[in-house]
Amino acid sequence: MWIWIGIVLLVAVGIYVFFPGDKLILERNDEALSANYSAFQEINEQYRSDIFEVSLVARVVVSSAASPNPIRIFSSVNDQLILDCDANVDENTKFDTRYYKIDKAGTVTDSLYVAYQGYSEQFIDDFMVYTSEKDAYYNTWPLDCDTTRHQVVELNADLSWEDGRLEAKVKAVKASAKYFFFSTALKEGVWYRQVYFYADQKWYLLWQKTPGYTEVLDEDNARRYRNVVFRSGEVSFEIPKDVKLLHFHQQEKIKYYHVVGGGHGGFSAYNWRGLGFFETSIAGRVFEFMVPKLVVEKEKHNGYKPSLYTVSEPGSSTKLYHPAFYHSPNGFSFYAPEAKELFLIRIK
Incomplete structure (x- = not known):
């Protein structure tokens, strides 16, 4: 081609x-x-x-086949919108992202630059949850512009839980947690399923070892919490x-x-x-x-x-x-x- x-x-x-x-x-x-x-x-x-x-509210330097929609808008808490913009300028910034918060009057109230350091950020109502194969943390920037890091509480980090206990916990999380999503992680050649969930005003991460890569279904994906209303480049x-x-x-x-x-x-x-x-x-x-x-x-x-x-x-x-x-x-x-x-x- x-x-x-x-x-x-x-x-x-x-x-x-x-x-x-x-x-x-x-x-x-x-x-x-x-x-x-x-x-x-x-x-x-x-x-x-x-x-x-x-007014020009966002401009990106690069758009490509790998990122045909480099500017995205999704709805957030407090009747506001968040702009999600690729920050690619050179090889060192190709995975970085800049976010802008727009209030209901159409005013940019805050911005946040996220340099890629091995984490993927998930927007879930009041929270930004940063996931990775090593550890995880979250902040409340969507709610109050606070970027203070809060560590996620890890469960079964030593992989000591038996299968029955693990499956019972996953079932309970899906039934009662206010928010939950699955992710996959590869550490030292071993695949894991990560179950992130919010309960008792805390974010938790449950580790589960798997025989190989496990695909995350749409119904369990963090993307389901993000309502994208507009993409540039359509x-x-x-x-x-x-x-x-x-x-x-x-x-x-x-x-x-x-x-x-x-x-x-x-x-x-x-x-x-x-x-x-x-x-x-x-x-x-x-x-x-x-x-x-x-x-x-x-x-x-x-x-x-x-x-x-x-x-x-x-x-x-x-x-x-x-x-x-x-x-x-x-x-x-x-x-x-x-x-x-x-x-x-x-x-x-």
């Missing part, structure tokens, strides 16, 4: 280098833009409005139902490329590139915005519904554009024009 993508990109670059850009522009549209759309703006840090405030060929494409103003007809991947190479296309004018609703108010360098394609295979792309330069390859918003019931919205950026939009 990567060989085909490389070939297509080399061809595109070669065409761009050896043929002037004007030769890749087949036609220009001299028709003036309608005054109805002259006030529309791009959604960025320069957006100005008497009604809306737009792709779709359909415009979201809460967004309307009002008008597409053609500027120039150009040649560009689609990189297909999957061993299928790519193909060229000829189409109009221009300005797209959209609207959505934020806190019950109409929010208008513009997207430059847009290409709108309509194909028979999807019922001639518009598919949106951006093309940076004539002769370059397309990027799928998905106008993705998350509208909070508290009256503000998030917008991710691409995987690496997240904007916060709220009423002034």
Whole structure:
């Protein structure tokens, strides 16, 4: 797949280098833009409005096939949201994470940088539980911004419990613990099942030796406690139902490329590139915005519904554009024009 993508990109670059850009522009549209759309703006840090405030709340450096959704939002306690952002800058930070806490007014109230040290952090209501194959601890940052470490109480750390006692305890935990989840750990070539649970205002960890790796079922996974409401980098060929494409103003007809991947190479296309004018609703108010360098394609295979792309330069390859918003019931919205950026939009 990567060989085909490389070939297509080399061809595109070669065409761009050896043929002037004007030769890749087949036609220009001299028709003036309608005054109805002259006030529309791009959604960025320069957006100005008497009604809306737009701010960049998160930006990541790297997005990749290994992390196609580098910015994530999930709901938390106290009617707040938490932003979960990959902090990858270089080899030393590729597993680090930065978190932002957003209150119900849309204000960033705190942030937390977590440098990877062999732990995986699990968000469970009031708690961040840090799990590993060696030990574990937790804090109450989601509740009160306190990052004080509290050690998890370990049970059967010496592996002295008999199987019957272990299974009875696991059954009791699943029946009565306020929170519980399973994890697997590999220590010195031996596999273990870890049972984390919260009871009597403490977090506990029960160790259980297993013959080999044991898959954790969804019903026992810590992920079930995290309600993710938005991910950057989500792709779709359909415009979201809460967004309307009002008008597409053609500027120039150009040649560009689609990189297909999957061993299928790519193909060229000829189409109009221009300005797209959209609207959505934020806190019950109409929010208008513009997207430059847009290409709108309509194909028979999807019922001639518009598919949106951006093309940076004539002769370059397309990027799928998905106008993705998350509208909070508290009256503000998030917008991710691409995987690496997240904007916060709220009423002034």
